[in-house]
Amino acid sequence: MEKDKAVLSWNEGKIKTLIVETLRGLSQVLLIENAISGMIILLAITIASYKLAIIAFISSLIGTLVAQKGRADGDGLSKGLFGYNSVLTGLALFMFLSGPNDWIIALFGAAAAAILTAVMMFWMRNTKIPILTAPYILLTWSMLLVSYRLKSFQLSQDLVPQSLAHWKLNIKGEINWIEGAVSGLSQIFFIDHTAAGVLLFAAVIVAGWRYALFAVLGNVIALFTAYWLGGEHTLIYEGHYGYNAILAAIAAAYVFRDKKGGIPHLLSGIIAAFLTVPLTASLDTWLMPYGLPALTMPFVFTTWIILLVRKVLPGL
Amino acid sequence: MEKDKAVLSWNEGKIKTLIVETLRGLSQVLLIENAISGMIILLAITIASYKLAIIAFISSLIGTLVAQKGRADGDGLSKGLFGYNSVLTGLALFMFLSGPNDWIIALFGAAAAAILTAVMMFWMRNTKIPILTAPYILLTWSMLLVSYRLKSFQLSQDLVPQSLAHWKLNIKGEINWIEGAVSGLSQIFFIDHTAAGVLLFAAVIVAGWRYALFAVLGNVIALFTAYWLGGEHTLIYEGHYGYNAILAAIAAAYVFRDKKGGIPHLLSGIIAAFLTVPLTASLDTWLMPYGLPALTMPFVFTTWIILLVRKVLPGL
Amino acid sequence: MEKDKAVLSWNEGKIKTLIVETLRGLSQVLLIENAISGMIILLAITIASYKLAIIAFISSLIGTLVAQKGRADGDGLSKGLFGYNSVLTGLALFMFLSGPNDWIIALFGAAAAAILTAVMMFWMRNTKIPILTAPYILLTWSMLLVSYRLKSFQLSQDLVPQSLAHWKLNIKGEINWIEGAVSGLSQIFFIDHTAAGVLLFAAVIVAGWRYALFAVLGNVIALFTAYWLGGEHTLIYEGHYGYNAILAAIAAAYVFRDKKGGIPHLLSGIIAAFLTVPLTASLDTWLMPYGLPALTMPFVFTTWIILLVRKVLPGL
Incomplete structure (x- = not known):
């Protein structure tokens, strides 16, 4: 709640910057740094599911705010580089989890993704290789597996563990x-x-x-x-x-x-x-x-x- | 045997230092550098199981001796930093293995833990992040899995592999x-x-x-x-x-x-x-x-x- | 085809160098840098299976050519260091895959192994630890698992996934x-x-x-x-x-x-x-x-x- 107030007390320019960075975060999912693209992406998601679009936008916003509050190094923030892993994590957790808490877990995941993004950027700095979507993947895998041990995480029926010993490949159709x-x-x-x-x-x-x-x-x-x-x-x-x-x-x-x-x-x-x-x-x-x-x-x-x-x- | 003689031929001060470092190794399990704490921990383990206490003490001693003989760098030795991974590895292997050889494997593991500690400290030196109990964990996991292929390693009945496909979470009780x-x-x-x-x-x-x-x-x-x-x-x-x-x-x-x-x-x-x-x-x-x-x-x-x-x- | 012509247009010395490097690649499987050893190894494989020997030689040749064409750094090329991972990958894929395409996949794997060798050499440069056969292992594991999802990769009947839960160790005999x-x-x-x-x-x-x-x-x-x-x-x-x-x-x-x-x-x-x-x-x-x-x-x-x-x- 305090954060919301703080956001409102900013002048218009700062809010506009934040929105632009959030939309760039959305476009960075496709390796694009362009707020207009981000807006069209948001529209596309809305057509498919307005709930998913809300999760995507808030996830990017959360990622951007976490990096801003944490004073992340460099110019990644303005390029939307702290948004895309959050967007993907929020979407993936919302899709692959079910139950009443899925959106809370998704947004918590979005915040964690921004933090892990900063950590991995630092960690891979010397290699001069971009982290791409690695933080999102590692975090989403880990959080999905929590569902086997904690009741409040409910896994979607689509994800079924299978033994390789019983797997038959069927490419017909x-x-x-x-x-x-x-x-x-x-x-x-x-x-x-x-x-x-x-x-x-x-x-x-x-x-x-x-x-x-x-x-x-x-x-x-x-x-x-x-x-x-x-x-x-x-x-x-x-x-x-x-x-x-x-x-x-x-x-x-x-x-x-x-x-x-x-x-x-x-x-x-x-x-x-x-x-x-x-x-x-x-x-x-x-x-x-x-x-x-x-x-x-x-x-x-x-x-x-x-x-x-x-x-x-x-x-x- | 030669090592024992060498220890005895030291003057009293060296033995005292070794004991203090060994007890510090025990306390470092709880991130504490304090020989008195180490002594109380040893007492606590003794109350639960005197065998376990012996394994804990000897493991810490082995870890400290290996690092000393190997001339490990820095002041980690006096802080007990070469003891705690050995203590935990010794205890874990003793608890999760059974059969007549479990204590030999546990003490062998304690020695290996000290070596892996030195290796990982070097390996993570540039990150300026402490290795914590990572050597103990990687070593214990690897050594427990040996039991599926070599008869002399006998796994305790408590550790049961399970397929995720057949797992049902039951939180009742x-x-x-x-x-x-x-x-x-x-x-x-x-x-x-x-x-x-x-x-x-x-x-x-x-x-x-x-x-x-x-x-x-x-x-x-x-x-x-x-x-x-x-x-x-x-x-x-x-x-x-x-x-x-x-x-x-x-x-x-x-x-x-x-x-x-x-x-x-x-x-x-x-x-x-x-x-x-x-x-x-x-x-x-x-x-x-x-x-x-x-x-x-x-x-x-x-x-x-x-x-x-x-x-x-x-x-x- | 163009590559073949290019090879032929070289003078004899270059072809000889290439053959020597290829044979050294074979010997490096045993950590040896010696073309004569490489030739004897090739002979030994031929006795067991001439097909396997052809795969081994072409794999080493491919690895060497890839590294040469890619202008790999240092003197690894002349020592045969870009051949041995290719040899092993070619052999392993040919042995553990079946079906009509196994040799194509094996030779593709040999080329990929040389590339991964160069990447891992760079990646581990600062540790001053040799990569040994790590590229071969990671690549072979990954490529064998492809067989569960793509029909053109056919796994040999020897590789059977097993659940640890159903595994019984039997050392008799x-x-x-x-x-x-x-x-x-x-x-x-x-x-x-x-x-x-x-x-x-x-x-x-x-x-x-x-x-x-x-x-x-x-x-x-x-x-x-x-x-x-x-x-x-x-x-x-x-x-x-x-x-x-x-x-x-x-x-x-x-x-x-x-x-x-x-x-x-x-x-x-x-x-x-x-x-x-x-x-x-x-x-x-x-x-x-x-x-x-x-x-x-x-x-x-x-x-x-x-x-x-x-x-x-x-x-x-």
């Missing part, structure tokens, strides 16, 4: 290629809604045509690679393989483009998107006994490896 | 709040004995009233948080959630108190104790397929995060 | 000590063939009698330690405990011999070989729910610990 074309981008925000998918694409175009190009490219490569390597058809068209590929393609080909020599950026993005497919399959298996989703970990691992390769193998 | 009040401190040493619990509290008071204050505070917060979040009632009053909270509260609020500005130490200790509860629940789940206990890992993670937050978010 | 004497060295290359084992030993002798001494010593210690601690008899004589001990003994006692003072090299090698046995047992258990083999991870962990101990505890 038609692929809905049209649904596949838009589902990848929506999956990042845990939504499954065609109009929302189109709006998310608009958010990407606003930020620059290159973002849009690599998003499409990443998704297409993931669809065909996963099909070619024999992934489960329902997972493919639901965007299960697409969302990590989109993020990895954008990251490798455009956002972290400090590349000199070696293979061109476009090829780099294609390779990144391709690699996320087996990595997603591998991580799905590692997590199967725990019933946890891979989230954006394949994107994180792929991007880290691509960025490190540029450092150590400049000829590639 | 009365809570014995009085037992809960003393069980937390004893659980650190794997004992379950009221008089011993009271003596351990005396060991804490001797070291300073602030230690005692934060020990009580940590335990109370863990009891109520675990109850409020819906933990299993038997686990709660047996101190399962309390012991990590006690250590985290002492560490965050008192031992590592190089805090300037931000939230006060007391609040910092309360938050630390609170955080250990969901972290304990999460770690219990991660380890369920292996049937391993969380040991003091929730305390380690919580304290590391709190200390890193102080560095990177000075406003918190 | 005779030990074939003679088979045990030669199986350790062959296991490193996933082969089980007496004449091949003898040839591998010749490859070791060519590199120096000390290599041979520590290989024998490591194997003998592993056989007796595993028997004494109660390991499964079939695993013991098949070399399951021996191959890590051989590598660890060679590494600790001879290859990384920058030791001053403390216990002598010979004892250091004996301790290393001994430690790999419980470590193998522990890792086998950790990986049991995933049905993954421990590969050479016990050797990696043991050697890392021994090398770090020399830094931090110079008296040992």
Whole structure:
């Protein structure tokens, strides 16, 4: 309550800055620093579910406020870098938990994500490798597993632990290629809604045509690679393989483009998107006994490896 | 045998120093550097089980001797910093293994713990974050799992691997709040004995009233948080959630108190104790397929995060 | 195809250098830098299976070419340090996968191993600890698990995930000590063939009698330690405990011999070989729910610990 009052006592400029940073936090989920994109993303989520949109906005706000109150170092705050992990954590916990307390736990998670973001930024400072969505992933996995031991955390029925010994891979079924074309981008925000998918694409175009190009490219490569390597058809068209590929393609080909020599950026993005497919399959298996989703970990691992390769193998 | 002779040939002063360092090693389990506290702890363990007390003392002695013989760097030796991981490893292996060889394996583990302590201290030197009980935990987990493949390691019947798929959380049953009040401190040493619990509290008071204050505070917060979040009632009053909270509260609020500005130490200790509860629940789940206990890992993670937050978010 | 032409257009000297580096890559699997040893190793693999030998040679070649094309730093290339992880990854994937695509995946893995080798070398540069076979292990584990989700990866029937809850240790059965004497060295290359084992030993002798001494010593210690601690008899004589001990003994006692003072090299090698046995047992258990083999991870962990101990505890 005191924090609310403090916010109100600020002058208008400060509130405006806070809103802009919060919206940038939303856009940073797609590696974009653009408040307009953030607003369109928020609109897209609202179409799919207004509750989810509220969680997303408040999560980004909480992340930004925590970093501001904590006096986080550098210019990450104004770029929205303390918002995106909070947005994703809030959304994931709200989606994968059920029961009356899920939104409280989600917002608590959003605050914790901002803190973990600051900690990991410091921790990985010397490597000069970005933390990406690692704080969100580690925190969400840990918080979802709490549900097995504390009654107030209720896990959604979708997450089912399975023994590898009893697992049978069944890839049968038609692929809905049209649904596949838009589902990848929506999956990042845990939504499954065609109009929302189109709006998310608009958010990407606003930020620059290159973002849009690599998003499409990443998704297409993931669809065909996963099909070619024999992934489960329902997972493919639901965007299960697409969302990590989109993020990895954008990251490798455009956002972290400090590349000199070696293979061109476009090829780099294609390779990144391709690699996320087996990595997603591998991580799905590692997590199967725990019933946890891979989230954006394949994107994180792929991007880290691509960025490190540029450092150590400049000829590639 | 040669080592024994060498010890005897020392002058009295050297033996006295060795005993003091060994007792300090015992007290460092509770983050205390005080030989008197160490002696009272030894007495408390003796009341519960004289065998356990012998293992605890010899483990600390072995840890100290290994570090001394190895010429470990710095002043850690005189502070007892090479004893506490050995004490805990010796106790844990003795408790969780059975069969005729358990004490040999326990003492071998104590020696290995001192070596791993030195290695991890070096490894984490640049982070300026203390290793806490991490060597003990990693070593004990690894050594307990040996029992599934080598006949001479016999696991206690208490440690049962369980599939998450078949796990049902049952929190029913009365809570014995009085037992809960003393069980937390004893659980650190794997004992379950009221008089011993009271003596351990005396060991804490001797070291300073602030230690005692934060020990009580940590335990109370863990009891109520675990109850409020819906933990299993038997686990709660047996101190399962309390012991990590006690250590985290002492560490965050008192031992590592190089805090300037931000939230006060007391609040910092309360938050630390609170955080250990969901972290304990999460770690219990991660380890369920292996049937391993969380040991003091929730305390380690919580304290590391709190200390890193102080560095990177000075406003918190 | 373009690469092939480029290779042919080189002058003879460059091709010769490439072949020598490729053979050194094969010998580096045994921590040896010697093209003659590499050639004998290739011959030994050929005796057991010519297909496996082709995979081994091409994998080493691919690893070397990737590092060359990527302009890897330092003199690792000429020493064959970009070949051995590729050799092992190629062999392991070819052995543990089945189906028509296994050799394509194996060679893709060999290229990825060289890249991961460069990344991990950079990443661990400051620790001054060698990466050993860590890239191979992490990559092979990850790629084997892909088989549970993508149809084109077909896992061999040998790798069966098992719940710890249903596991019964059965150590009954005779030990074939003679088979045990030669199986350790062959296991490193996933082969089980007496004449091949003898040839591998010749490859070791060519590199120096000390290599041979520590290989024998490591194997003998592993056989007796595993028997004494109660390991499964079939695993013991098949070399399951021996191959890590051989590598660890060679590494600790001879290859990384920058030791001053403390216990002598010979004892250091004996301790290393001994430690790999419980470590193998522990890792086998950790990986049991995933049905993954421990590969050479016990050797990696043991050697890392021994090398770090020399830094931090110079008296040992």
